[in-house]
Amino acid sequence: MSKKRILSGVQPTGNLHIGNYLGAIRNWVEMQPQYDNFFCVVDLHAITVPHNPEVLAKDTYTIASLYLACGIDLQYSTIFVQSHVSSHSELAWLLNCTTPLNWLERMIQFKEKAIKQGENVSVGLLDYPILMAADILLYDADQVPVGEDQKQHLELTRDIAIRFNDKFASEENPVFKIPEPLIKKEGARVMSLSDGTKKMSKSDPSELSRISLLDSPEMIKKKIKKCKTDPVMGLSFDPQRPECNNLLTLYSIFSNQTKEKVALECADMGWGKFKPLLTEATIEGLTPIQEKYEEIMREKGYLDTVLKEGKEKAEMVANATLKRVKSALGFLV
Numbered sequence: 484m485s486k487k488r489i490l491s492g493v494q495p496t497g498n499l500h501i502g503n504y505l506g507a508i509r510n511w512v513e514m515q516p517q518y519d520n521f522f523c524v525v526d527l528h529a530i531t532v533p534h535n536p537e538v539l540a541k542d543t544y545t546i547a548s549l550y551l552a553c554g555i556d557l558q559y560s561t562i563f564v565q566s567h568v569s570s571h572s573e574l575a576w577l578l579n580c581t582t583p584l585n586w587l588e589r590m591i592q593f594k595e596k597a598i599k600q601g602e603n604v605s606v607g608l609l610d611y612p613i614l615m616a617a618d619i620l621l622y623d624a625d626q627v628p629v630g631e632d633q634k635q636h637l638e639l640t641r642d643i644a645i646r647f648n649d650k651f652a653s654e655e656n657p658v659f660k661i662p663e664p665l666i667k668k669e670g671a672r673v674m675s676l677s678d679g680t681k682k683m684s685k686s687d688p689s690e691l692s693r694i695s696l697l698d699s700p701e702m703i704k705k706k707i708k709k710c711k712t713d714p715v716m717g718l719s720f721d722p723q724r725p726e727c728n729n730l731l732t733l734y735s736i737f738s739n740q741t742k743e744k745v746a747l748e749c750a751d752m753g754w755g756k757f758k759p760l761l762t763e764a765t766i767e768g769l770t771p772i773q774e775k776y777e778e779i780m781r782e783k784g785y786l787d788t789v790l791k792e793g794k795e796k797a798e799m800v801a802n803a804t805l806k807r808v809k810s811a812l813g814f815l816v
C-alpha cells in the first residue's frame with residue numbers, strides 16, 4: 484500500500500522563529516518516515532505584503548536550508564520552492580474563478596493583516612488562501628501539518644475542494660482529494676515573549692518578542708531575561724497566566740519533559756531560578772540545528788541541487804493534477 488501524502492510550507496519572510504519550528508517543522512520531521520512528504524518554501528506568499536526584492540532569494544535559501552537543518556530527510560521528503568513550480572500560480576487562477584469572493588473576505592488573517600497595512604492592501608493578500616489551497620490540492624495531500632493559526636485556511640481549502648468536486652466532477656471520480664489539517668496540541672500556538680496573549684510572529688516589530696532559530700546563545704539569554712513575566716509566586720500551567728503558561732510550555736518541549744514533570748519541578752520556583760533553566764534548554768535545543776545549518780550553507784551548490792531535484796519531483800505530481808483540473812473545467816488539454 485502506498486504511503487499517505489503530506490504537504491506543508493513556510494513563507495520566506497525573514498528568519499524562522501521557535502513558533503514556526505514547534506508548531507510546524509518539528510512535527511514534519513517526526514512524521515516524515517510514515518508519509519510521502521512535500522515541503523515547499525512559499526515565496527509567492529511572501530510577496531502578498533510589501534517585500535524587499537533584495538532579500539527574497541536569500542531568505543528562500545535560508546528557509547530551505549533550515550528545513551534540512553531541522554531534520555527534514557530527503558530519503559522521505561521533497562523540498563522545493565513554490566515559484567519554481569508554475570502550476571501553483573495557474574491552479575490559483577482557476578480556483579479564483581470558482582470560489583466565491585465572500586469566502587475570502589471572512590478570513591481572520593486577512594482582516595488582521597489588512598488592518599495593520601491600512602491603505603496599501605494588495606489583491607494578493609486577499610487571495611493568499613486561494614494560493615495556499617492550490618499548494619495543498621495540487622499534491623493530493625492527505626494531511627497538512629500546521630500551527631493553529633492556519634486552521635481557518637485549511638477549512639477553506641476543504642470547502643473549495645468540496646465545492647469544486649460537486650460542480651465539476653462526479654462522486655465516483657472526484658478531481659480533488661479533501662485534505663485534513665494536522666494540528667498537534669503541544670506547540671501549536673507559541674506566544675510572544677513580550678505579550679503572552681499574542682501569537683509569536685515574524686511580523687512583530689519587536690525582535691525581543693520572538694526567538695529565532697539562528698539566534699546566538701547570548702541573544703537567546705538576553706531575550707529570555709527581558710521577556711514578560713507576572714508577579715505571582717510559584718510557576719504553573721495556568722491559562723489565567725498567559726506568560727507563565729507559554730514559558731513553561733517552551734521549557735517542557737525543549738527539555739523533553741512532560742508537562743506534569745515540569746509543573747512539579749517549577750511549582751515553587753521564582754522567575755530568577757526558572758529563566759536560566761529555560762535559557763539553557765532552548766540553547767541546547769537550537770544548537771544542533773544551527774550547526775547543521777552552517778554546514779549546509781558552507782557546501783556551495785548543494786542546496787541548488789536539492790531544490791532542482793525537488794522542483795522536478797514536485798512538478799511531476801503537480802502538473803498531473805493541474806491537467807485533471809483543466810480537463811474538468813472544459814479546457815482543451
Ligand code: TYM
Pocket residue numbers: 490491492493494495502503504505506507525528614615618619627628629630631632633636670671672673674682683684
Ligand atoms: P507562515 O510562514 O506564517 O508559518 C509557517 C508555519 O508556522 C506556524 N506558526 C506557528 N505555530 C505555532 N506558534 C506560532 N506562534 C506560529 N506562527 C506560525 C504556522 O501555523 C505554519 O504552519 N500560510 C502558511 C504558509 C503556507 C502553507 C501552504 C502551509 C502556504 N501554503 C500550504 C501549509 C500548506 C503560513 O502560515 O506560513
